[in-house]
Amino acid sequence: MAEIVPGAFHFPGFLDAAAQERLAQEIAAVIEQAPLFVSRMPKSGLPMSVRMTNCGPLGWMSDRDRGYRYEPRHPETGALWPPIPKMLLDIWDELTRYPKPPEACLVNVYSNDAKMGLHQDRDEADFEAPILSLSLGADCRFRFGGPKRSDKTVGFTLSSGDALVFGGPARLCFHGVDRILPPILTPLPAPLAGQGARVNLTLRRVT
Numbered sequence: 244m245a246e247i248v249p250g251a252f253h254f255p256g257f258l259d260a261a262a263q264e265r266l267a268q269e270i271a272a273v274i275e276q277a278p279l280f281v282s283r284m285p286k287s288g289l290p291m292s293v294r295m296t297n298c299g300p301l302g303w304m305s306d307r308d309r310g311y312r313y314e315p316r317h318p319e320t321g322a323l324w325p326p327i328p329k330m331l332l333d334i335w336d337e338l339t340r341y342p343k344p345p346e347a348c349l350v351n352v353y354s355n356d357a358k359m360g361l362h363q364d365r366d367e368a369d370f371e372a373p374i375l376s377l378s379l380g381a382d383c384r385f386r387f388g389g390p391k392r393s394d395k396t397v398g399f400t401l402s403s404g405d406a407l408v409f410g411g412p413a414r415l416c417f418h419g420v421d422r423i424l425p426p427i428l429t430p431l432p433a434p435l436a437g438q439g440a441r442v443n444l445t446l447r448r449v450t
Contacts, residue, residue: 250413300333373410
């Protein structure tokens, strides 16, 4: 474990190959029930470069007219999101030690050229709860900053099986994905093969 900034902890290789395979099976089942979709930026309506879906009581999404928010139903099928797999709930308990369970697990699927600009996770009512991020597939260059967009940032690599937990003083820090790292691309475990280069799972407490 390494502390990236106060309150942000990187757990390299937290999931071994077998655990990554099990998690990939769980997420493939989530995607089957709640198909991937593309959210759009508020106001501009421009599409995000990642495809996404959710599991849990609430799911994160965005569109041009209503912006960033959590909804209980899939925007295209209208169905309730599937439940968060027990494996993820167990990891949440182990790494966050937070007394309440997560209410949303955002599944982001990155292609080789996808990225995620610096942003804060601030669409939640509960900032006391930490955020848990898990990575599968290709390495990415991740960037972590401070509570202001202009603060100095730290770049590091997230690899398949890595976990990242940030809370406390790091809960509202800006962070993002600079790029997927070629040419050494770790393929996604078989159940997710063909979906993209990297899958990131972000678990949050919302209410």
